[in-house]
Amino acid sequence: MDTLTIKTSTNKYNVFVGTKLRFKTQELLEKVYKSILIITDSSVSELYLKDVVQSFADNEKVYTAVVPAGESSKSAGQYFDLLTKAIGYGLDRHSLIIALGGGMIGDLAGFVAATFMRGIDYIQMPTTILAHDSSVGGKVAINHPEGKNLIGNFYPPQAVIYDVDTLHSLPDKEVRSGYAEVIKHGMISDLSLFHEVKVADLTAKLDDKIVTSQLLKGIKVKAAIVEKDEKESNIRMFLNFGHTLGHAIEAELGYGTITHGEAVAIGMLFAIRVSEDHFNISLPFGELYDFLEKNNYPLRLPEMNNDVLVSRMKKDKKSRDQHVQMVLLEQLGQPIVKEIADTDLVNLLNTFFRELG
Known part of the structure; x- marks a missing residue:
């Protein structure tokens, strides 16, 4: 496993790159969270969601939310629905959101984290090559019909966990x-x-x-x-x-x-x-x-x-x-x-x- 540390004006976080990391999610986190919401899409959920959920074996409050795969899910409607789910699951300011997927999920879940209760922790778990770019740097957003990423924020993650095994399933x-x-x-x-x-x-x-x-x-x-x-x-x-x-x-x-x-x-x-x-x-x-x-x-x-x-x-x-x-x-x-x-x-x-x- 390779580790890089990103230092920004607001925080410092690690980027972990290696194989089988999805099975070690909990041990790579610096904090213990009582409630966790994993946000992913319909393609990734069938492949890797179970692995990540099971990496939190000692935590009963691990919730999941699955949106349709594709850029069209990076929308105001999906964003609001995810906020509603976070409220319904009882997440609070000490909870964690995990963005499991490609750049669309990273942007969408990151924006949910940035705005839920004025901001809670989240981590990026990219599953695409493209997301090596989007998962680092803390830019989160949703699209507007008039343009891409017009509604968003700068909100860095607590970590980036990049399991390159997931890249073999990419079309x-x-x-x-x-x-x-x-x-x-x-x-x-x-x-x-x-x-x-x-x-x-x-x-x-x-x-x-x-x-x-x-x-x-x-x-x-x-x-x-x-x-x-x-x-x-x-x-x-x-x-x-x-x-x-x-x-x-x-x-x-x-x-x-x-x-x-x-x-x-x-x-x-x-x-x-x-x-x-x-x-x-x-x-x-x-x-x-x-x-x-x-x-x-x-x-x-x-x-x-x-x-x-x-x-x-x-x-x-x-x-x-x-x-x-x-x-x-x-x-x-x-x-x-x-x-x-x-x-x-x-x-x-x-x-x-x-x-x-």
Whole structure:
């Protein structure tokens, strides 16, 4: 088992990465809780919920709540229903919520924890590759029909328990989704990670040792940034590389039509083209495109109105005064945030989508 410690302005917590950790949940916690609510989704519950529940053999007050799998569950309705269940189960300010699942569950359960009785403890137990990113850093949220993660908070967990055994049950699209964020961390900070991942064959069986190493590298990139900027006032925005267009695509197509990481992958390609145009440089667009194409990422999308996409991009949390702020690359590994004019965006999107075919 590998352990990283994340230090923020509000707390310090450990990230545990290893195998069979779901069977050791109780012993990895620093506190004893009299009541625990495990929130998961309908896919994960069939695979791992029983294991986590049984790791609390001495605690009779372990409750569970299962929401439908998929991004559509990260909604106001599911959020309110979970609060109602927490009240009904008698949770109090000394209880614990466990977010068992992917990024959707981490965001949703974390937001429930952040707001129930003005905030109670929670831990992240990610079961996807994508969640190596979302489970670290304390950003929790639900979606609004007008945009992704528009209702949320900064609320760090008490721990992150990452059992890499759970990754073997992931469908191919979720492996792709997660590795988009892994390669993102390489592109904005760790060039060795980028060059390592860009040749990866995601269609082959996952190797625990390689995946663990790459996840740890990605988590270290995020941890270093979060420790310097917990509330996303400056450099934490760099972690949104590819997300400005990615979030707009997700919202326009309908959440769940393609995965978050698949949308971000297209967003990163676009951010590279905007960077090349803005700074008059050459970046590894072809290398990233080849990695995505080889690993069956969806690169050709249904036709979308580019003016509508720009309108959605303006709802991005980085936007200021209705102007789109994008994370660009001055060079590989050197991110920067720049304002891009609407007309430029529309023209660049027109060219970009023609290029993708």
